Amino acid sequence: MFQTLDTHHSFPAATWSMGPFVFREIFISIPWYLLIFYCIGALPVFIEKPSYSSLASSSVILMLQFISLISLYDGNIGLRLILALVTSLILLLSSNDLFVPLSLALISLFGFLATGPETYLVYFGPLRLDMLSLVPYARSFEYSKFSAPARILILCLTALGFVKLSRKLYSSAKKTRFSVVSSIATGLLVFLIINSSLSAQAQNTDLTYPWSKEKMFKLAPDYPGVKNVSELIDWVKDNVPKNTYILFQDTSDLDVEDFQASHYIYTASLVSKRPVIGGCFVTNYITNPYANSEEGYLLSFTVEKLLEDRTLLPRLMDELGIGYVAVHDVRLIRALNSSISFTCEYYNGLYAVFRKTVFSEIVFIEGNGAVESVDFAISRIEATVTGVSDNRSYLVIRQVNFPGFIAEVNGEAAQIDVYYPKLPSVIMNWRQAQPVYNLRIPFIKVKLPPGSSKIVLSFNIHTPASDISQIAWLMLPCLIALAVIFLMVEKVKEWRIRRNRPEATSEK
Numbered sequence: 001m002f003q004t005l006d007t008h009h010s011f012p013a014a015t016w017s018m019g020p021f022v023f024r025e026i027f028i029s030i031p032w033y034l035l036i037f038y039c040i041g042a043l044p045v046f047i048e049k050p051s052y053s054s055l056a057s058s059s060v061i062l063m064l065q066f067i068s069l070i071s072l073y074d075g076n077i078g079l080r081l082i083l084a085l086v087t088s089l090i091l092l093l094s095s096n097d098l099f100v101p102l103s104l105a106l107i108s109l110f111g112f113l114a115t116g117p118e119t120y121l122v123y124f125g126p127l128r129l130d131m132l133s134l135v136p137y138a139r140s141f142e143y144s145k146f147s148a149p150a151r152i153l154i155l156c157l158t159a160l161g162f163v164k165l166s167r168k169l170y171s172s173a174k175k176t177r178f179s180v181v182s183s184i185a186t187g188l189l190v191f192l193i194i195n196s197s198l199s200a201q202a203q204n205t206d207l208t209y210p211w212s213k214e215k216m217f218k219l220a221p222d223y224p225g226v227k228n229v230s231e232l233i234d235w236v237k238d239n240v241p242k243n244t245y246i247l248f249q250d251t252s253d254l255d256v257e258d259f260q261a262s263h264y265i266y267t268a269s270l271v272s273k274r275p276v277i278g279g280c281f282v283t284n285y286i287t288n289p290y291a292n293s294e295e296g297y298l299l300s301f302t303v304e305k306l307l308e309d310r311t312l313l314p315r316l317m318d319e320l321g322i323g324y325v326a327v328h329d330v331r332l333i334r335a336l337n338s339s340i341s342f343t344c345e346y347y348n349g350l351y352a353v354f355r356k357t358v359f360s361e362i363v364f365i366e367g368n369g370a371v372e373s374v375d376f377a378i379s380r381i382e383a384t385v386t387g388v389s390d391n392r393s394y395l396v397i398r399q400v401n402f403p404g405f406i407a408e409v410n411g412e413a414a415q416i417d418v419y420y421p422k423l424p425s426v427i428m429n430w431r432q433a434q435p436v437y438n439l440r441i442p443f444i445k446v447k448l449p450p451g452s453s454k455i456v457l458s459f460n461i462h463t464p465a466s467d468i469s470q471i472a473w474l475m476l477p478c479l480i481a482l483a484v485i486f487l488m489v490e491k492v493k494e495w496r497i498r499r500n501r502p503e504a505t506s507e508k
Contacts, residue, residue: 017116017143020072023081026111026147026154027069031196034158041161042104044097057091060084061104065111078119078131084108100160103153110150116143162193225254228350229264232326235346235353237272243361243374244323245398246353248278250294254328254350263294265326275362275376277322290320290423290441298327300427307335314341314356319421320441321362321398326353366419367393369448379459386452394419395455397444404461407446410453419445 018025027035042062044054064084068077088105095101112119120131169186229251240246251265269276278293292300299316306313317325324345327333333352336342346353363374363381369388375381385395396419407414420440427439446455 017118019118020077020115022114022116022144022147023077023111024069024072026114026151029151030154030158033192034155034196037158037161037165038154039161040165041157041159042100044095044100045164051095054091054095057087057094058100058104061087061091061108065108068111076123077115078112078122079124081108081112081115081119082122085112100157103157107150107153107157110146110153114144114146114150162189165189225251225350226264228348231348232346232351232353233265233268233271235348236268236274236324236326239345240272240274240324242274242376243363243371244359245275245277245321245362246324246326247299247317247322248276248293249298249325249327249329249332249351250278251328252294253296273376277320290316290427290439296329298325298332303329303332307331310335310339314339314358316423317356318358318360319423321360321364322356323360324353324355326351328352362398364396365393365448366396366445367448369393371395381457383455384452385448385455388448388450388453390450391447393448395446395448397446397457399444399457401442401444402459402461404459405444406458406460407444408456408458409446409449414446414455417445417447419443 030038039062043058044051061084064080064087068080068084071077085105085108088101088108092098092101092105117132122129122131166186166189169183169189236246246268248265248268250263252263266276266278268274277291277299290299296303298306298313299320301312301316313325317323325336325342327336328351333347336352336354337344341357342354343357344352345355361371363371363383365371365385365388367388368390369385372384372386374383381397381399383395383397394417398421401416401418405416407416419442421443423439423441425439426437444457446457448455
């Protein structure tokens, strides 16, 4: 990813930045009485000889977190969380209990990162510290997602606080004459913990179904739209030729009554074995803005823009090698149905598939000659061409030229050149968050010799992660073999010991 990110990932970072508000969300998503256990878990209480410095440090950390919760937008939340982090690290160095100070430090760190770039600018009096310039890859963080590990650590300290208090009450029940009161208090604590867990399960799962009114986790048969999408994928498998892309409008834009928000349509690539275009921007499933087809966008242009300029969509499809488009937006269906550039090939009540009247191909020849056959497989593209009469013809493959592609022409290595489609160089991206400038898509171009040729493109890239994975796969059978050999040796030793025991007994 690091080899290709700067060159081929043209998107502005999908940051999911919610600002300081997300820090409050971490805490208010937990019942208030569990936060009492969190405070107990964070404080060095119920131990025989508490350190006053540890008690003071923990109190300062909790106080800084509390002030941050009630003063989210005073401009100092970043400074307070950094001070809480530093205090936690000091507590970590001076405490024998490593878990609590380390958890507090990570809660402050993750809470700070989750708040996003609004709080990354910190002032220490006259000094100005921009954390965006210090934290590696900070501009590419999905900031708010740091709240999840922070919440998990809070729940861990909550469990620790519950154990501390329960143990104290249980031991008090044995020593004092008010044992009944301690037992009742212990039972109440247990009830609170169980109640919070069961309430969360009942509200967010199907634990009470069918008595509850509605399923929380619906399956495919619960949505009528899934059947239509499955029928569409089957039709694509049987009718769309291989040497073209089909563009899908994302299923996440469908009505939740018909189809739960998901990207189910992209299973078409696996099921139909056909090249597809389309994707969801904010999850970075795709590397180029032109592949975006969710949130009312198609090829990263709004539906309104495509309806305003009726020639824009056919031009884009020509340059990208898209021969078919599957849409569910009623406005698009109506517009494409009335256009001379498209022919409706399929409609199932939800999706309509339109074919361009002037067909667009993924693999074509720039010059003279003809493409006889094309075959696409994972990490491999094969093409057969005929009728090339000179040395000035090229085979163009509308596939992004990622590092790792190797070309062979008639079994011999060939150089890969770059072909740039004629596309708008500036587009306004998803939700008009940030424009993308100087956008160019590097497709693959291979020079052809005269006559007939077979061209093979294979993709194989070596990264530290792939090398580590290969080494691990080599080590795994070796470790299993060593374990089996060791077990067999131990069994042989035991068998010999048992066999020699009767002989030793008989000699006596």
